[in-house]
Amino acid sequence: MAFTAADVKNLRERTGVGMMDCKKALAASDGDMDKAIEYLREKGLAASVKKGDRIAAEGMAYAAVIDGMGVVVEVNAETDFVGKNEKFVDFVKGVAATVAANKPADLDALMECKYNGTDLSVLQQQQEMVLVIGENIKVRRFAFFTDGVSVPYVHAGGKIAVLVNLEVSGNIDVTAIGRDVAMQITSMNPRFWDKAQVTDDVLAEERKIMLAQMDNDPKMASKPAQVKEKIVAGKLNKFYAENCLLQQEFVRSDVFEGSVGGYVASAAKELGGTVAFKDAVRFEKGEGIEKKQENFAEEIASMINK
Helix, strand or coil: CCCCHHHHHHHHHHHCCCHHHHHHHHHHCCCCHHHHHHHHHHCCCCCCCCCCCCCCCEEEEEEEEECCEEEEEEEEECCHHHHCCHHHHHHHHHHHHHHHHHCCCCHHHHHHCECCCCCCEHHHHHHHHHHHHCCCCEEEEEEEECCCEEEEEEECCCCEEEEEEEEEECCCCCHHHHHHHHHHHHHHCCCECCHHHCCHHHHHHHHHHHHHHHHCCCCCCCCCHHHHHHHHHHHHHHHHHHHEHHHCECCCCCCCCCEHHHHHHHHHHHHCCEEEEEEEEEEECCCCCCCCCCCHHHHHHHHHCC
16 A cells, blocks of 8 residues: 555654654555554554644634533634634634533534524524635534533633533532643543543553564563563553543642542542542544645655655
């Protein structure tokens, strides 16, 4: 299977590995992206793989609590300039208010709802915004929580929006706890909320990668299989700590030293109640939206043909 300069760029973005190693991995894998990633991980070159392709697109991600309901939305625009436009920001907030008022089942249902404060549907209001602003604008996705206590966090003016949902007992204000957890999710972007969510197939793949890494390490290759299995079991704890929110090290060490789960329990105890993390949603604007390839692909095209 042939591969292109764009494939090399994509693999580099997903793994953080240098271009030449990415080229070698694709060549060794006949252009198969998943096999190339596995190749790099087995060689110890890619410690982890970014969760999906984070290709930049413009617009805004927004989270809020409206009438007691937690809402998070993403609306896309063509340029960063429009993403900061006051009319565009107001439109995004209106979409969130519409979600809170109607609790639509899906995006199609949302687009048919009456846009907050008007007689127009969300789709019609979106079309009006296109005419007013002069760019293509699109409501992309949304989520909401009706139960529990939701805490919103918007990072960098709408680059990332996180909505954390907590189960709370006791008359306590958990805003600070929710915000700290949301900031953790923003910065670390965990694959799972808790290690109990890690599926058997994911664990099997990680074991396979870890064993392959040891087989490729001259110092480890000769060790007995049972020794390697024990080492893998120990490494899985590190996997949980890197990929599972509640097992991750809490980034605000100035506030608490330990895991995120430990922080939530400790902070709740100090407030005189109990708090349990239930769920969260993290939207990053442009996440997974492929834009026009830049000249970078042309710059490395000659490398592939050598």
